Amino acid sequence: MYNAPTMKGYALEKIRDEARGIVVAILGQEAAEHIRVEFPPPGIGADLAIPLFPLAKVLRRNPNEMASEVAEKVDPSGSYFDQISAAKGFVNFHFDWTQCNKLFFEDFLASGDAYGSAEIGSGKTVVIDYSAPNIAKPFSVGHLRSTVIGQALYNILIFLGYTVIGDNHIGDWGTQFGKILAAYDRWGDEKALEESPTRALLDLYVRFHEEAVADPSLEVAAREWFAKLEAGDDKATQLWSRFRELSLREFERIYDLLGVSFDHTLGESFYNERLKDIVQRALDSGVAEWSTVPDKDASRSGEKDAAGKGGTSEEKGNVDASGGRDSTETGVGDDEKVILIPLAKYDISAPLILQKSDGTSLYATRELATLEHRVAEWKPHEVLYVVGAEQSLYFTQFFKAIELLGIKVKCVHVPFGMIRLPEGRMSTRKGRVIFLEDLLAEAIERAGEIVKDRDLSDEEKQEIARLVGVAAVKYADLSQDRTKDIVFDWKKMMALEGNSGPYLQYAYTRAASIMRKSGEDDVGELENLDPSALTEEEETALLREIARFPEVIKQAAGDYKPNYIANYLFSLSQVFNRFYVNCAVLKAETPVLKDSRLALVAMTAYVLRKGLSLLGIDCPEKM
C-alpha cells in the first residue's frame, strides 16, 4: 500500500485515497495539499483523474512530465486500478473492476439499510423553519417550495446523523388579521366560511383591499382590530381562533396529500405574550431605540421613479405585498414614535423595526421571540430558515440584530426563487394564483389516465395515481436549483416522462419487479454472487453511479440543495434503464451472472427508493 487510507468512509472514498496516495508516493509529500481527485469527463476512458497543474506551479515542474513520471514509475498491481496513465497534465486512473466491484458490493452489504448515511451530524441539533403558510390564505403553489425543500433538507440531515426539529412557523398573527377581522365584522358570511374557510377568508381579504382604496377608514379599523387582538380582546380572539382552526384543518389535508409532517406547529401567535419583554430588553440593552418616522414623501417618490423606469411591467409596485405599503396606510400620525434597531453603521440600509407607533408588534418582533424560544427549548447548533429569496435583506437585518442582542446560534437563510406565472408574479389579492390543491388534483388525474388500463385493482390504481401525481409536482420543484425563479408551467409540473419524478419511480418499479420475480429478498444470501463477473459497460456504469450516492448526499446537505440528489437519481435511472434494456437479469446466461446482476438490481432499487425518500417522494412497487 502506498499510504494508509482512512479506514472510515465508503468505497469510493477509499479508492480516491489510494489514487491520491499513489501520486504523493511518487511526486513527494508536497503533492498532498495540491492535488484533488476528480471525475474525468466521459470519453476519456478513465474513472478518476488528478490534474497536476496546481502542483506544477508550486514545484515549478512541467505537469506533462510529472504525469508521465507517475505513469512510468507506478506499479498498479495490487491496487484498485489496472491502468494508470498520463495525458495532458492529468494522471488518469482506470478501475480494476475485479477489485472495485467487490469493494462496492461489500460496502453496500456491510451498511445494509444505512448505505449512504453518515454520522457527521451526530450530537448536533438543527431546527428547520419551513412551509409556514399564512392562515386565511389558501395554500398556493407559492407555498410549495418552502414546504418540499424544507422537508427534503429535514430528511437529508436526519440521514446524516443530525437531530432535526421541523417547526412549521404558521403565519397566524399580524396586521393582516386586523384586516380580516375588520372585513369579517362588516361583510362576514357564516355559510361561506363553513364551506371553504380559506377561500372565504381570502375573499374578505381581497374585498378589504378593493374597498380600502376608496375608504381609508377601513385601514384604521384594521389597525384597531389587530391592536385589540394583541391586547387579548375577547371577541377578536374568539374570531381569530376560529379562523385559525378552520385554516389549519385545510392545511392538514394538503400536508397529508404531500406526505409532509412537522415536529411542531407553533405559529407566530404562540409568542404573543413574550413580545413586550423582548422589546423592553432590546431597549434596556441599548441595542434598540425610539425613533421618529422619516419623511414618507421622499421614499415614495423614489419608488415611483424606480417603477417608472422599469417600464415594461405595469404590475410593478402594484402587486400583492408591495401594494400594501403605499398611500392608504394613514392610520398613524407622523409625529408618533417607533422602536427600532439602527443598522446603518453595519452597512445595512434599513433599520429593523420592533414596534409600530400604535404599540403593536411586527414580523421581526415575533421572529426574535421565536428564536429565543427555539434556543432555550432545543439548544440547536443551527437554525435554517427556508424562506423566499425576496426576504434576503430582512434576514441580513434580522441576523445582525440577534448578534447585537447576544443570541448565540448559527442562523442560515436558505432562500429560494419564486414561482411566477408567465404573465407575472402571482397575487392572491388579484385572484391571479394557482392553488396547490388544484395542481395536485390535476396531476393525480393525469397519472390515473395512464394507470387505468393496467391489470390492477381499483385501489391500487388510485394509490399509484396519487403517489405518481404528487411525485411529479414535488420533483418538478426539487430538481431545480432552488435559488432560481420557476416560471410556472402546468405541463412541466405534471410531467410523467423524461426528467420527471415518475421517471425515477418507474425505474424503481422495474427494479422492484425483477426482485419480486426472482424470489430473492436477501442479496447477501445469493449463492452464485461474484461481483467480478460484472464487466459490461452497462454494469460498471451502474456501479459507478451507485458508489457516488453517499457523497452526493453530503454535498446536498453542505449546500442545502436537494436538487443535487434529484439530478443524481435521474442520472442513475438513465443508467439503470440502459442496463435494463441491454442486460437480461432473470434470464442471464449463467447462474453467476444472474445472481451478480440481481445483486446489482437490488442495490439500484435501494438507492432509488432511499434517494427518493430523502426528497420526500414515495415509490409505488408497481405502476
Added chain:
RNA sequence: GCGCCUGUAGCUCAGUUGGAUAGAGCAACGGACUUCUAAUCCGUAGGUCGGGGGUUCGAAUCCCUCCAGGCGCGCCA
C-alpha cells in the same frame, strides 16, 4: 437612484465548486414491444454558455463593464 439574484439548444433546465470534446428533458424527425412493465430504449438535428474586456497552464464557472430580466430598499409578512 441604491443593494441582492439571474442570463447555457426553439422551450424548460443540469453542469461534480477553475479542468480535458458544455450535457439532459420537452418539442421535431427516424427506428425498437410474441421480451425482467414501451411512464422505456436507440439514433438524427439543434450552441459565439447575453455582449465586450480582464485574471492564468486552463473560464459557462472568478473580476470589471455594458445590456436584459427578477427581487428588495423604516411601522406587510
